[in-house]
Amino acid sequence: MNHFEVFGLERRLGVDTEALRERFYALSRQWHPDFHAQAPPDAQGRALEASARLNAAYRALRDPIARIEYLVRLEEGRETKEGAAVKPQAPPALLEEMFEMQEALAEARAGGVLDETARKTLATQRERLMARLQDEEARLIGPLSAAWDAATPAERPAALAQLKDALATRAYLRTVVDDLGQALADGAGEA
């Protein structure tokens, strides 16, 4: 049973989160182990399993971005999550800009203490990237999700590819924003 099926939903990205929560609470009342504590062991086991599945499904579906990530995995036949062992690669469109950024970052890190100018530059860049990150998320949740939901079976691979690209861009931006935040915090700590 996949996460959409747990809630009796189609594989669509537009989800009414209020209704989802209501359903989650109702199913929790049905399956939570607290209400099966006096049942025979095998019934307790079934409740535990159902409850664990329900919670994992709710976790994946309640947040719109997590929902897209899950849908992509599901469509690609990867039900379990892959290990995030490698840092996301820079999408080609961002490559050059990111290269400069990483260089500045490496320089700042090598120096240890950031001077005022370097701090300002990094802070400005971080804010700019943060805005891009938010744009990318808005695009994912808005038009790209709607496109998936409206796609005919023939159009789906293309819609999925767009979602995947946008997710990759977002993951990369997220990492760089975090790295910059860390560099600024470290630099401040030593200054």
Next chain:
Amino acid sequence: MGRIIGIDLGTTNSLVAYVDDRTGLPRIIPDEHGRALLPSIVAFTPDGLLVGEDARRQLVRRPRSTVYSVKRLMGRGYDDVRDELKYLPFAVRPANGIVAIDVGGREVTPPEVSAAILRSLRERAERHFGERIEQAVVTVPAYFNDSQRQATRDAGRIAGLDVVRIVNEPTAASLAYGLHRLKTGRIAVYDLGGGTFDISLLRVDNGIFEVLATNGDTHLGGDDFDRVIVLWLLEDIQARHHRELACRPVELARDGEAMQELRLAAEAAKIRLSAEERTTLTIPFDDFTYHREITRAELEQLIEPLVRKTLGPCRAALADAGVTGGDIDEVVLVGGSTRVPLVRRRVQELFGKTPHSQLNPDEVVALGAAVQAHILAGGITDMLLLDVTPLSLGIETLGGIVSVLIPRNTTIPTSAREMFTTSVDGQTVVDMHVVQGERELAKDCRSLARFELRGIDPMPAGMPKIEVTFLIDANGILTTTARELRTGKEASVEVKPTHGLGEKDVERMVEESFEYAEADVEARMLIEVRNEADTVMTHVRRALRQAGDLVAPEERGSIEAALAALVEARAGRDRDLIRERTTALNRATERLAQAMMDAALRGALGTRRAAELMGEAEPPPRSPGDR
């Protein structure tokens, strides 16, 4: 099926509660003297164990074998606690990934010490109901990791209790409040106890208590407030009494008894400063008496950095829940340390509203545990707690990087699956390292266990597909199962907990717990009269040393004779004789006490108070502080 009790196993105090069938309300079970709180202190004496109030009276006398704040050591490795060991008067040693406490010729583990507390509470409940109690809900800090939860469950087993549920303290508190006070909305539970801090954000909706996010620090609490006061006092004592200190055989900071006196005085002063603007500390040492005033402002300056340390986790929890302080409808305070006015002010500033504290912050967690017990027993069907796992669970991958399988703040129970394969032809065993924490590298996270998947059929590298399922149950405890998908064969999973007791250890401890039982009534009464005798003798010796010349030599001689007689009686086991001679010694010193009182009034003794030196009054009763 039997009754399930609710237990708050606190750093400083522990309690037991149940839900009254008639009223449907949770109630604390008091001890035979009507006291609700059981101090979480265990003294190991040659005559048996002492628990609670009886053990507390041993803190100064037997600092090396009286264990307090053991919760801070539960499920911990030596390296985790090394920094704070220098503040503990008992000896803590590394022991197979966990720690052991040397209590005079015998080593005990933290779960065994906690088990003594749990057993005492179990017996309290059994006396109350007149029936055997075998099941309990036990609370832990929300931010406790897997090892700390396992250790708590082991403690229950050693105490003969099946811990049917481990429930998080702040969520338990919300259940106690929720019975009739909370409407639909978001609530924050700020729980600062004796040794741990938790913040939990919940959404309450029609009987459902959904935890949105939790955060905390399992090594931050009232104990730390006491510690900074003690360090400050030490400095002041050294500055003002360096001459007397120079004559002492042992350095003050290394004198277990003196440090316990200091710690208890610091704790008492802290508690008084929650109600008063200023208070006086008087600490009698062997050769001088330390005396000074401390104001609330001074206390606040000392503890401000610690209080500020609680705000970071609050902000992190708000961010995880995707809300701001202003979105919180109600704030609930839990734990004795929330009585400190500075703590209340900081919490109020952060959330912008006056926090609730109608329910006694010392009792609310135990009451909530009783509610949860009643839910499990089927007595309540309209309330449901949906709690979360506080820390991300992951496995170590190539390069020591953590791959997160279950992110923090996921509602529990929950499960995750992961595929593994082999890297060498014919490999039949695969290793896995499971960690908990938020850091990128496994070495910076909490190592939970190393697993070995065995019994994989020999195949070319990369061919086996082993599906491993990680299940976190409603207690927040992990179990792991594995299956080879090509053959459908269950692979066996051998778990080696990094910081825990093995199955055999627990079994042995269950057996040993019968051997080292709590002192029986006879033994306890003997310890009690000996204690009383020791206290009086200490005071008399001190008085003779400091003011012996105030009475005639014959008088002094008869006091010394009475003292010698008591020393002799104390060595035996005749309780009546010890009591008799204690009374006699007290009587023999009446004139000396009077003389000292007069001298004090004349100012001859400076700031020392005669009554204090003579120990006529019991030390001032300390109101319950932190949980």
